[in-house]
Every structure is written in C-alpha cells, then in structure tokens.
Amino acid sequence: MSYQQQVLCFEFIQVAIGMKESLSAVLIEEDWAYLFEFCKRQALIGVGFTAVEKLHRNGVGCPQGLRMKWMSLALRIEKLNDKLNRRCAEVVGRYGQDGLYTCVLKGQGNLLNYPEDLGVRRMPGDIDVWCMAPCCGLVIPALDGGRSQIGKLCHGRKAVMEYVMMQHRRSGGKEQPHIRYNHIEAPKLEGTEIEVHYRPSFCRNLLRNIRLQRWFASHADECMKHNTPMGFSVPTASVNVVYQMTHLFSHYFDEGLGLRQLMDYFFTLKAWHNDVAECWSRQSQLGMWCEGLGVPVMSAEEIMCTLRSFGMGKFAGAVMWVLHEVFAMPVQYYICQPDGHEGRKMLSEIMQGGNFGQYDERGKAMKQGGMVKHGMWKFLRIMRLVSSYPGEALWEPVFRVYHWLWRQVQ
Numbered sequence: 415m416s417y418q419q420q421v422l423c424f425e426f427i428q429v430a431i432g433m434k435e436s437l438s439a440v441l442i443e444e445d446w447a448y449l450f451e452f453c454k455r456q457a458l459i460g461v462g463f464t465a466v467e468k469l470h471r472n473g474v475g476c477p478q479g480l481r482m483k484w485m486s487l488a489l490r491i492e493k494l495n496d497k498l499n500r501r502c503a504e505v506v507g508r509y510g511q512d513g514l515y516t517c518v519l520k521g522q523g524n525l526l527n528y529p530e531d532l533g534v535r536r537m538p539g540d541i542d543v544w545c546m547a548p549c550c551g552l553v554i555p556a557l558d559g560g561r562s563q564i565g566k567l568c569h570g571r572k573a574v575m576e577y578v579m580m581q582h583r584r585s586g587g588k589e590q591p592h593i594r595y596n597h598i599e600a601p602k603l604e605g606t607e608i609e610v611h612y613r614p615s616f617c618r619n620l621l622r623n624i625r626l627q628r629w630f631a632s633h634a635d636e637c638m639k640h641n642t643p644m645g646f647s648v649p650t651a652s653v654n655v656v657y658q659m660t661h662l663f664s665h666y667f668d669e670g671l672g673l674r675q676l677m678d679y680f681f682t683l684k685a686w687h688n689d690v691a692e693c694w695s696r697q698s699q700l701g702m703w704c705e706g707l708g709v710p711v712m713s714a715e716e717i718m719c720t721l722r723s724f725g726m727g728k729f730a731g732a733v734m735w736v737l738h739e740v741f742a743m744p745v746q747y748y749i750c751q752p753d754g755h756e757g758r759k760m761l762s763e764i765m766q767g768g769n770f771g772q773y774d775e776r777g778k779a780m781k782q783g784g785m786v787k788h789g790m791w792k793f794l795r796i797m798r799l800v801s802s803y804p805g806e807a808l809w810e811p812v813f814r815v816y817h818w819l820w821r822q823v824q
Contacts, residue, residue, distance in 0.1 A: 415765060423452045424740050427673070430458075430465035431532065431680070433742040436472060446476050450484060455768035456673040460535030463488035492534045498522050501603050502541055503645030509545060514577065515638040516647065517544040519614060520661060520678065523648035527681035537674055540607035542597070544614050546634060547573035571612040574598075575824065578610050593824060595817050615660040618667065618806050618813040622725050626660065629720065651686040652712035655749065656720055658682050662733060663726050667796055667806065670771025671764050673740060680737050683747040686711075714749040721749075725805045732756035736764070756802055789814075 415423075421438070426449050428434035439445075453462035463484050466476050476484070499522055506516040519542040525533035547570045578598045582591055585601040592599045596616050600608040614630050617623040637649045649657055658679050665671050689711050712720075721730050730750050735757025737743040767774035780791040793810065800807040 419448060420765065423449065424742075426452075426462065426465050427458065427677075427740065428742050429468055430461050431677070431741060432529070437469070437474070441474060443477055446480055450480060455773050456764075457537040457769040458674055458677070459484070460488045460491035460537055461532060461677070464532055464535060488535055491537060495522070495525065495534050495536065495538050498538045498541065498606065499525070499644055501606055505541060505543060505603060505608060506646040509543065512577065513548060514574065515546045515548065515634075517634075517637045517640070518542065518646045518648050519544050519611060520658060522644070523642075523646075524678045524681065526642055526644065526648065527678075527685040536678075540609060541603075542609045542611060543600075544611045544634075544637070545574045545577075546612075546638065547577075574610060574612045593821060595820060614657055615664055617660075617724060617809075619725060619809040620813065620816060622723070622805070626724050629656075629724075651682075651689040652710075652717065654682050655686045655712070655717055659721055659726060659730060659733065660724065663724075663729050663806075665770070666729070666760070666763075667799060667803075667810070668792075670767040670774060671760070672767070672769030672771075673764060674769055676733070676736055676740065676764070679733065680741045680743055680747075683737070683743070683749070687747050717749050725803070728753060728756055729803065732760045736761050759802065 418439070422445065425434055425437050429437065441449075449462065450459075453459050466481060466484055470476065470481075475481075502518055502522045506518065509516050521539055521542050525536060527533075528536060575593070575598055578591065578600050581601050587601060596613040597609045597611040600610045602608065613627060615626065617626050633650075633653045637653055638647055640647050640650050642648055648654070662671060662675055662679060665675065690713070718727065718730065721727055727750070731753030734743075734748050734750060735752035735754050737747075738752055739757065739761060763771075766776075777791045777794065780787045780794075782788070783791075796807050796810045
C-alpha cells in the first residue's frame with residue numbers, strides 16, 4: 415500500500431465517524447474498489463458504507479454496482495446486530511435466572527459507545543459474557559427437571575465452569591467445550607458463539623497477571639450492576655478503558671489487531687471522556703464525582719498508573735498514536751502521550767494483517783500446518799515483540815507450560 419492510498423483509507427474512515435467532512439483527493443473507480451477491499455480486510459464494511467452515504471450527499475458518487483453491493487452488506491450487518499442484541503439480553507436473562515451475575519464484554523456492549531446510526535453498522539462477532547457465581551452458591555435446573563446446587567464459592571470459577579458444562583449436557587453436546595485460561599465456550603445460541611468468561615482478560619507475565627486479576631475482582635461488583643437499556647450490564651466507562659486496553663494487548667500478542675478493535679477503543683475513550691466532563695460539571699454544581707452507583711470516575715493518570723502496573727504503559731502510547739493517525743482522535747481523549755516509534759510498528763502490523771491478522775501472509779503455511787506448526791508460528795510471532803515488550807513476550811513459554819498444567823487439573 416502506498417502512502418497516498420493509506421492516507422485516503424484513513425480519511426475515508428474519518429468521514430464515516432464524523433471527524434472529517436470530505437476527502438483530500440478526487441476518487442476514481444479504482445479508488446472505490448480499493449476502499450471497499452480495505453474495509454473488508456479491517457471488518458469495517460458497515461461503517462465504511464456510512465462514509466459512502468455521506469460522500470454521496472456531497473456529490474462524490476460511488477460506482478452504482480459497488481454501491482448496491484456495499485449497501486446490501488451494510489443492511490445485513492444491521493439485521494445481524496439487531497439479532498445479537500436480542501440474543502445478548504436472552505443469554506444474560508437466562509444466566510441471571512439461574513443465579514449468575516453477568517456483564518457483557520466488548521462486542522454488543524460497545525454499540526452503546528457509538529453514535530446510534532453508526533453502531534448498528536459495527537461488524538458483530540460472538541457474545542462474550544463475564545460471569546460470576548454468588549457467595550451463597552449457584553442453583554440451576556438439573557438434568558432430571560429438578561434443582562441442583564453447584565459449589566459454595568464466592569465468585570467461584572469452578573461453579574461457572576460447571577454451569578456451562580451442565581448446559582452442554584442439557585443440549586446433548588457430545589464434544590467437550592474448549593476451555594481456556596480466561597473463558598469456556600458455552601453452547602451456541604441459534605448459531606451464535608458464546609464465550610463465558612470467569613476472567614475478563616489475562617497477562618502472560620504471571621506476576622502481573624496476579625495484579626490484573628485482583629484489579630478486575632475489585633471492580634466486578636460495579637460492572638455487574640451497571641445496567642443498560644439493552645437489557646444487560648456492561649463495564650463502567652473507566653473500567654472499560656482499562657479492560658479493552660488489556661484485550662487489545664492480549665490480541666496483539668496472539669493473532670493480531672485490526673482497525674475494528676481500535677475503533678471500538680476510540681469510542682470507548684470518547685464515552686469515558688464524556689463521563690469525566692459530566693462528573694466535573696456535577697462536582698462543580700453538586701459536589702458529586704461519580705459514574706453511577708457512587709463509583710468514582712478514574713482520571714487519565716489513574717488509568718495509566720493501573721495500566722503501567724500491568725506492563726502496558728508503552729503499549730498504551732502506541733495505541734494513542736494509532737488512534738490519532740487513523741481516526742484523528744482529539745487530544746482531550748488521550749490517556750497518555752502518543753508513542754510514534756511503537757505506534758508505527760503497530761500500524762504496520764494492522765495494515766499488513768487485517769482483522770485479527772487474517773490476511774497476514776507471513777508464515778501462513780506454518781500457521782495453518784497443524785497444532786505443532788501453529789504453536790511454532792505463534793511463538794515466532796511473539797518473539798518479534800520481544801524488543802518492544804520483553805516483560806510480556808519472554809513470559810510466553812512459561813505461561814504456555816503453566817496454561818497446559820492448569821488445564822490438566824480443571
């Protein structure tokens with residue numbers, strides 16, 4: 415991709431999200447085809463069509479055949495979002511009736527941070543639910559139609575895992591659900607994948623991971639009670655800024671990042687900034703400083719102090735640089751100073767790999783060559799990040815062994 419093409423792509427996205435009114439170049443038919451392919455690689459087809467509509471109103475027309483194809487895909491995304499919103503409410507409603515506390519992470523919860531007309535065009539994925547069991551134990555329907563009690567662990571991970579395992583047995587599933595350190599796969603709901611998280615995120619550095627899990631545990635209650643009009647709870651704005659940064663960090667080390675995830679973070683920061691501004695106003699008028707339920711809003715300094723304790727300070731600087739470069743993010747949304755050196759590396763990875771690294775041709779044969787070769791590919795990918803994030807990358811072999819041992823005792 416040439417520099418001019420990259421600038422054009424970024425301006426196109428800025429038009430879609432309302433940060434720019436027009437493009438700096440006159441578009442020809444080849445440019446439109448390239449913009450469509452760019453949006454496809456970055457899972458921004460629906461958002462991109464919003465830019466098509468805005469430019470069309472300003473007299474910049476997309477070729478009719480491509481425009482109709484683009485519109486069809488955008489309408490499909492809108493319908494899928496509507497379906498997933500209802501499924502989210504259905505899932506958490508069912509879990510709540512069975513005694514679980516729930517909070518929807520990222521995904522459909524992010525739609526609340528977007529402008530309404532843009533949020534419905536965000537490319538949806540699976541449903542991620544952070545679940546906790548109450549201190550008094552979890553009572554759920556048994557297979558024989560009666561009631562059975564699981565565990566008496568306060569916020570017990572084992573209770574949540576057993577609940578999901580029982581769901582699989584009730585649905586007649588014969589295969590064991592895939593279990594990872596932070597989540598377990600629940601039975602699909604009408605084809606939609608559901609991941610039940612007992613840990614929102616994790617670090618490969620085991621020492622920092624302990625700190626991370628304690629932090630999430632200390633904020634779990636406020637997130638589970640942060641209800642929305644969509645029929646489910648989501649993390650508070652401050653917690654979301656920290657959580658989604660840890661999520662980005664994890665994916666950066668895993669298969670890769672895409673601009674859809676970075677756009678989510680742009681609007682997460684915007685929602686947090688609006689909360690901060692509102693609370694400053696309340697403080698000056700009423701002496702109040704909170705974001706609902708009497709929970710204090712975290713300042714940028716507090717957020718960065720937290721992220722640095724997880725070893726993500728430099729990474730946060732890279733994210734700020736990419737958000738400014740791609741989305742023209744205003745300075746007031748920053749939580750730290752941009753790091754151009756690391757940001758350029760990150761943006762290069764994003765543009766080369768596309769959404770979740772799906773279009774990355776480097777080591778493709780190894781990546782798709784079975785479990786052993788895939789493990790080698792993943793190890794080599796992480797080793798590319800050693801110079802930037804040694805405190806996380808060098809722990810990868812240790813965490814891999816720890817994770818294997820952990821799975822044996824579950």
